[in-house]
Structure formats: C-alpha cells, structure tokens
Amino acid sequence: xxxxxxxxxxxxxxxxRLEPLAPSHAADLFxxxxxxxxxxxxxxxxxxxxxxxxxxxxxxYLDSPGCVPLAVIELAGGRAVGVTCLFDANPAQEWVExxxxxxxxxxxxxxxxxxxxxxxxxxxxxxxxxxxVMWKTDHLNERSQAAIRRLGAQYEGTFRRARRRKDGSWRDxxxxxxxxxEWPAARERLVARG
Numbered sequence: 001x002x003x004x005x006x007x008x009x010x011x012x013x014x015x016x017r018l019e020p021l022a023p024s025h026a027a028d029l030f031x032x033x034x035x036x037x038x039x040x041x042x043x044x045x046x047x048x049x050x051x052x053x054x055x056x057x058x059x060x061y062l063d064s065p066g067c068v069p070l071a072v073i074e075l076a077g078g079r080a081v082g083v084t085c086l087f088d089a090n091p092a093q094e095w096v097e098x099x100x101x102x103x104x105x106x107x108x109x110x111x112x113x114x115x116x117x118x119x120x121x122x123x124x125x126x127x128x129x130x131x132x133v134m135w136k137t138d139h140l141n142e143r144s145q146a147a148i149r150r151l152g153a154q155y156e157g158t159f160r161r162a163r164r165r166k167d168g169s170w171r172d173x174x175x176x177x178x179x180x181x182e183w184p185a186a187r188e189r190l191v192a193r194g
Contacts, residue, residue, distance in 0.1 A: 003091035003129040006068045011119040015076070015111045018119055021062065021069035021083060023055055028080035029071070030054040032104030039102050042141040044166055061085065061100065069100065072116050074107065081107050084116055086124070094131035094180075096124050117151050118190050121183060131180045138165070139172040152186030153178045 008020035030051040033039045040047040048054040061069035061083065068089075072082040082103030089096040098120055103112060124130045137144040139158060149155075153176035162173035178186060 003094040006086045006089050006128060008068055011123055013115045013119050015115045017073040017075060018070040021058055021071045023058055025071045025080040026051050026055040026058055032081045042138045096130050097134045114190055125180045125183045133178050135176045136173045139174050145174055148176045
C-alpha cells in the first residue's frame with residue numbers, strides 16, 4: 001500500500017471519536033481547557049481566556065500548513081475535551097508526525113489519550129500506509145514523554161536548542177518514533193490496557 005496525504009477523517013473508538021476540528025468546537029474546548037496554563041505550559045500557544053480566544057486557537061490550527069487537526073470527543077458526554085493532529089505527512093517517505101495535542105485536565109491519565117493515539121496509529125499505519133510515525137516534545141515535559149513511551153514509541157534522540165519557547169527560552173526537542181512493524185505488538189499492549 002502506498003502512503004497517502006492525510007485528509008480530515010472521523011475515527012471512532014469505545015471512549016472517543018476523533019473528528020475534523022471546526023469552529024463549532026470552541027465552546028466545548030473552552031469549557032475543557034479555558035484559562036488552564038498547565039494544559040498549555042509546553043505548547044507554543046497561550047491558554048485561551050475566552051471562547052473567542054478558543055475560536056482563534058482553532059483558526060490557528062486550521063490555517064497551519066501541513067496540519068490535520070482533530071477534535072477529541074469524549075463519547076460519554078458527546079463533548080470535545082481536546083485536540084490532536086497529524087503533521088507534515090510525507091507520503092513518499094511514508095512518515096507522519098502526531099502532535100499539537102492537548103486535553104482538559106479532567107481526562108488526563110484516562111483512556112482518552114491512549115485510545116485517541118491508537119485510533120491515529122491504526123489510521124496512519126493502516127489507511128495511510130505510513131511506515132513511521134513520529135512525536136517530539138519539550139525535554140522538560142516529562143508527562144508527555146511518559147505518555148509517548150506508554151504507547152510503545154522508541155526514543156530516538158534529542159535535538160538541542162531546537163526551538164524557542166513562548167517565554168523566549170530555548171527548548172531541546174526529544175524525538176520518538178514507532179515503525180509499522182512495531183505497531184502490532186504495541187497495539188496489542190494498548191488494547192489489553194483498555
């Protein structure tokens with residue numbers, strides 16, 4: 001199967017549905033993350049303080065070249081609780097990055113992130129035919145690194161002084177990846193964990 005450029009898609013699991021991010025998600029996302037600096041601590045954008053700022057954040061995601069943003073909808077309540085994205089897909093080289101992820105604190109360390117990533121990985125390795133999926137995160141963001149490792153991704157290295165943070169300091173970026181032939185065993189572990 002040759003790799004294809006990602007298009008907005010809806011993916012449904014047991015706990016969450018991923019659907020194309022839209023302005024209509026602003027109210028839910030503001031309720032989930034509005035004003036929470038800790039949620040946005042390691043992201044390049046500021047925590048939205050109003051629903052209008054949340055709409056601006058959504059517009060930023062939608063206008064970002066190479067970004068396919070998806071709202072993460074918690075099925076139990078039917079409301080958006082976060083965002084995750086596919087970035088910079090390279091169909092010829094069969095790789096794509098997962099990133100730009102944030103969730104309301106209420107769903108941290110629940111099945112939401114694991115299932116959202118499982119759905120994205122199934123999509124990337126299955127429908128899109130990718131051979132490699134990547135993640136990168138701030139070297140100080142230990143919570144994100146732990147979550148990526150729990151998915152079964154492998155540490156690849158650290159790019160020093162890779163990007164300026166919003167406060168002007170420099171971050172090192174920690175890189176992880178998973179290959180298509182590693183996904184079946186990682187998927188099995190994720191499904192077993194629920």
